[in-house]
Amino acid sequence: xxxxxxxxxxxxxxxxxxxxxxxxxxxxxxxxxxxxxxxxxxxxxxxxxxxxxxxxxxxxxxxxxxxxxxxxxxxxxxxxxxxxxxxxxxxxxxxxxxxx
Amino acid sequence: xxxxxxxxxxxxxxxxxxxxxxxxxxxxxxxxxxxxxxxxxxxxxxxxxxxxxxxxxxxxxxxxxxxxxxxxxxxxxxxxx
Numbered sequence: 001x002x003x004x005x006x007x008x009x010x011x012x013x014x015x016x017x018x019x020x021x022x023x024x025x026x027x028x029x030x031x032x033x034x035x036x037x038x039x040x041x042x043x044x045x046x047x048x049x050x051x052x053x054x055x056x057x058x059x060x061x062x063x064x065x066x067x068x069x070x071x072x073x074x075x076x077x078x079x080x081x082x083x084x085x086x087x088x089x090x091x092x093x094x095x096x097x098x099x100x
Numbered sequence: 101x102x103x104x105x106x107x108x109x110x111x112x113x114x115x116x117x118x119x120x121x122x123x124x125x126x127x128x129x130x131x132x133x134x135x136x137x138x139x140x141x142x143x144x145x146x147x148x149x150x151x152x153x154x155x156x157x158x159x160x161x162x163x164x165x166x167x168x169x170x171x172x173x174x175x176x177x178x179x180x181x
Contacts, residue, residue: 003132003133003134004129004132005122005126008122009122012115012118012119012122013115015114015118016111016114016118019111019114020107020108020110020111023107023110024104024107048135049129050138051135051136051137051138052129052132052135052136053132054136054138055148056138056142056143056146056147056148056149057148057154059138060143060148060149060150060154063150064157064161067161067164067165068161068164070165070168071164071165071167071168072168074168074169074172075168075171075172075175077172078171078172078173078175078176079175081175081176082175082176085178
């Protein structure tokens, strides 16, 4: 018994875990991991609706979304590496160079 | 301590909102009881496939990936800042 409702509930649970991590954690790497969790819950929704509606577009969009998430993670980790060279920390409470 | 409780309350409220909206949208997608397997051939060359309808988006995706790779290398190299 794995109907569409179960997939949506699992996706909502994963999204909630990711948003709770973004709220509570202050380390840059943990926040990037939680962003990945939220993106993957959206991908799960795309694939579930695609296969339950017999339409291939959702899975193709999930593939695009995964590739875009990989690009985003690469840029995010590169920014964290550059910040760590300058500030010696990746605690995002101490990094306020974009605040005026 | 108060912060932790507030964070948990916000997360639980978010999940409750999503749970209620999933339950409310039940009438839209009800009646679809089991998943249909979509073959790789359909995914590749069928209607809405990655090599038929979305082949231009696929090409643009390669551009995006190579731009992200070069940008990440440029940002993370030693003399960036």
